[in-house]
Amino acid sequence: MSNLDPKQLNALQSMGFSVALDPCGSPSPHDNATACDSASPFRHLISLRLSNCSSDLDLSPAALRALSTLRSLSFLRCPIPPINRVLESLESLNLSSNSLTGTLPVDIGDLIFLRNASFARNSLSGPIPETMSAMPILSHLDLSFNQFNGSVPVFISEMKLLKHLNLESNNFQGVIPFNASFIKRLEVFKIGGNSNLCYNRSLLSSKLNLGIAACDKYGLPVSPPPAKSDKDDSVSDYDYDGEDGGGGGEENAGGGHHGPNKLVLGVAIGLSCLAFLVFFLFFLSKLFG
Structure with a gap:
């Protein structure tokens, strides 16, 4: 009993x-796990984990309402419907790896105790639903x-x-709205795998x-520049000077090897050709006397 x-x-x-x-x-039990409080005469569930559930899993409002004392709820590989607002007291919710489709419900913001x-x-x-902004202790x-x-x-x-x-490997797009101070105060921050995000x-x-x-200056991702053999290891693949980068648009603005000026090179080639022509004409005049 x-x-x-x-x-x-x-x-x-x-x-x-x-x-x-x-x-x-x-x-x-191994797959399913529970934890209860110490109330009397009847104890109450405070934690529930269900794994490898059958397809006839019933999560009716009545069943969930009876479990309103839950603080932690976790499903693993379970075909579950959306969790409705009868579990507003939840502090932990894990719905990973459950083949869920559709969108996050807007009433997710009702879980104001969720951590x-x-x-x-x-x-x-x-x-991401805007209602999540109402979750102050997440x-x-x-x-x-x-x-x-x-x-x-x-x-x-x-x-x-x-x-x-962790927002990695999704289809987010545009410019991330975070500054360095926000990112540095996070213990874990992952956002890679979003090819349209920059x-x-x-x-x-x-x-x-x-x-x-x-x-780029239009808020779109830019492609990394080609690798250079004399590239400074301290410079990121995405860190290069462009007209939107604030560092000037000149190719050599960031330092490194400076090639010859194109105008000077052109003048030198022209003078060389002229000198050759004069020498050639002089040679012909001597040859035919």
Whole structure:
């Protein structure tokens, strides 16, 4: 007999969770795992992880409402529908690797207590919902390896507690709205693998090695310049002078080897040809007397 709240026990059963063992007991089953509080007379779930779920997994509003005491919810390789707003008290939500499609629901912003959110390795698309700006204590956000598109929203840089941000391998485009101070305060920052995304060279140094190209004056990614044999190792592939780079448009403005001036070279060649012609005419006049 389990001392778990009977409503929550029924909810687990409706999800296909085996309750042959006490969900609040130890150890938890291998694929599915739970953690409970110490309330009396009935304990309540505070953490739930479901793995390799069956296709008939039931996540009805009634079942989720019964699990409103959850603080951490994780699914792995489960065909789940969107999580609705009945779990507003969640602090951790992991929906990675679940073959999810579509867009993030706008009511994701209702999870105002969420600290950790991972939606990595799905097939999610669309923009990042603006409602996420209402999540004040979010510290870990992983949207990597999806198909998110649109611009990276400015509000992310205003999340004061954010420490882990992974946006790599998506379809984001435009100029990233982050400055160096924001990026340096992050413990993890990944944004590579977005071929239509670029960074502003007046705000960010190429030495940050972001994995994306610099922007041209139109806000579009530029291609790296061809490699040079005498290239200074301290200069990034994306760090070169152009008319939008603030360093002058001259080819040799950044230093390095200076070739001969084209005008001087042209004059020298012309004079050489003229001298040869004069000598040739002189030679002919002597030859034919």
